[in-house]
Amino acid sequence: MNRPAVIAAAILSVFLTSGSALAHEPIFGLGPHTIFKGGFGLEMELEGEKASGAGEVENERVVTSEIIYGITANLSATLAIPYILERSSTNESSGTGDISVRTKYRFWRRDGIGVQDSAAVITGVKLPTGDDDKTLRLGSGSTDYLFGLAVARESLKWYYFGDVRYRLNTEGGGGLRAGNAFFADLAIGVRPRKTVYLRPDLVVIAELNFESRDRKELFGVDAADSGGTRLFLSPSFFYTYRNWALKGGIQFPVDQDLNGNQPESDYRFSLAVETHL
Amino acid sequence: MIRKRWLLVFSIVIFLTGTFLPQAAHSRILEVTVTVEGLACPFCAYGIEKKLKRVEGVKSIDVQMEKGVVIITGKDDRSVNIGQVPGAVKDSGFSLKQMKVRVTGIARKDGEKFLLQYGGPEELLTLGDMKTEQKKQFSEYIETGKAVEVQGIVQDQPEGSWTLYPESLKGISP
Numbered sequence: 001m002n003r004p005a006v007i008a009a010a011i012l013s014v015f016l017t018s019g020s021a022l023a024h025e026p027i028f029g030l031g032p033h034t035i036f037k038g039g040f041g042l043e044m045e046l047e048g049e050k051a052s053g054a055g056e057v058e059n060e061r062v063v064t065s066e067i068i069y070g071i072t073a074n075l076s077a078t079l080a081i082p083y084i085l086e087r088s089s090t091n092e093s094s095g096t097g098d099i100s101v102r103t104k105y106r107f108w109r110r111d112g113i114g115v116q117d118s119a120a121v122i123t124g125v126k127l128p129t130g131d132d133d134k135t136l137r138l139g140s141g142s143t144d145y146l147f148g149l150a151v152a153r154e155s156l157k158w159y160y161f162g163d164v165r166y167r168l169n170t171e172g173g174g175g176l177r178a179g180n181a182f183f184a185d186l187a188i189g190v191r192p193r194k195t196v197y198l199r200p201d202l203v204v205i206a207e208l209n210f211e212s213r214d215r216k217e218l219f220g221v222d223a224a225d226s227g228g229t230r231l232f233l234s235p236s237f238f239y240t241y242r243n244w245a246l247k248g249g250i251q252f253p254v255d256q257d258l259n260g261n262q263p264e265s266d267y268r269f270s271l272a273v274e275t276h277l
Numbered sequence: 278m279i280r281k282r283w284l285l286v287f288s289i290v291i292f293l294t295g296t297f298l299p300q301a302a303h304s305r306i307l308e309v310t311v312t313v314e315g316l317a318c319p320f321c322a323y324g325i326e327k328k329l330k331r332v333e334g335v336k337s338i339d340v341q342m343e344k345g346v347v348i349i350t351g352k353d354d355r356s357v358n359i360g361q362v363p364g365a366v367k368d369s370g371f372s373l374k375q376m377k378v379r380v381t382g383i384a385r386k387d388g389e390k391f392l393l394q395y396g397g398p399e400e401l402l403t404l405g406d407m408k409t410e411q412k413k414q415f416s417e418y419i420e421t422g423k424a425v426e427v428q429g430i431v432q433d434q435p436e437g438s439w440t441l442y443p444e445s446l447k448g449i450s451p
Contacts, residue, residue: 024318036324037368073370111315111372113345154317156342197319197326197340240320243327276323 029185141173159189179214
């Protein structure tokens with residue numbers, strides 16, 4: 001396996017684990033929100049990352065279409081279909097990536113006037129639907145699993161979120177197994193202007209996103225130039241009007257402690273439009 | 278000639294009963310004020326708007342985030358089906374704290390129970406915790422057959438009926 005493929009797989013795995021959350025949740029982390037029973041949510045999200053170093057410059061853009069369905073008011077299912085465009089110094093490839101399915105169960109909720117505290121468990125599976133034969137792979141070729149726990153306190157003025165996630169990766173195409181990954185996110189949001197229903201509503205958020213990845217394995221052997229930890233500070237926002245939401249944010253690396261010789265992330269971004277039907 | 282006269286009398290009776298006498302058909306739940314807990318963002322409130330708009334007899338919804346209140350206005354010719362409101366709030370992911378209604382109907386009495394008929398014979402609200410003055414006032418409406426408008430909190434009972442705790446009641450002119 002060549003070096004761009006390993007780098008591409010690393011970048012891909014970022015997006016396959018990213019939040020793609022419901023509106024009024026952190027942009028890069030996850031929250032415990034679910035959609036109302038029988039409700040559909042449609043989301044189109046553009047995510048990107050620029051990484052450089054170790055003689056490489058990587059650019060990736062992913063457009064993910066998501067369908068969210070409310071099985072009950074506290075249980076939702078999400079289908080995410082990514083379309084990936086990757087570009088390195090020497091290669092370029094594009095196409096449908098690995099499709100993933102997630103469920104979120106809000107197992108605890110405490111409601112008050114203008115306030116909601118809640119907690120949810122998240123489970124997900126990523127299927128090997130993306131092409132993993134290209135030089136720059138569009139999929140990992142593996143079936144991977146996601147487990148998470150999210151808590152939140154939301155009020156008319158302030159928002160507080162916290163979550164932990166663990167991604168269990170299996171061996172995929174070309175004998176490559178991406179290292180398992182752990183994520184932890186904290187977010188605080190504030191609504192600068194009083195909210196009124198049927199008027200545009202803005203919430204600004206500051207997120208702290210931590211990720212730790214194990215080394216990749218190639219045919220059972222650890223890849224030296226892989227894995228490590230990253231910490232991002234991420235200003236983000238959501239802007240909503242009735243059942244429409246525009247949300248986005250940028251992740252700036254605060255600390256990157258990567259094993260061996262790897263390109264470091266310069267920035268990541270996300271911009272999404274979501275509607276509930 | 279006799280047939281024509283009877284037809285005229287019949288028409289006058291229909292006109293009078295339809296216009297001047299209090300009718301159960303004119304009675305209905307006009308407005309429901311639902312206190313909802315957990316309403317913290319307008320985007321999420323769309324779910325409650327959507328669910329409550331599906332409740333029978335609902336004409337419009339007004340969500341007041343700051344107060345945690347949703348005001349449901351009923352259709353002009355139909356009662357709001359209050360039995361569907363708790364389920365709608367639950368399915369939208371919030372908690373129902375309290376439901377207040379403004380309802381017009383005919384005052385009735387069944388034994389010691391004061392009742393308000395706000396539609397067909399089965400559409401009855403049992404009036405609970407009435408003060409002496411309210412009982413006296415309500416008894417007058419029963420005797421005169423005058424239609425009455427009542428505002429108060431409603432609560433569902435285990436047997437499926439609804440009890441209305443009146444905060445105000447007044448006779449309404451035809």
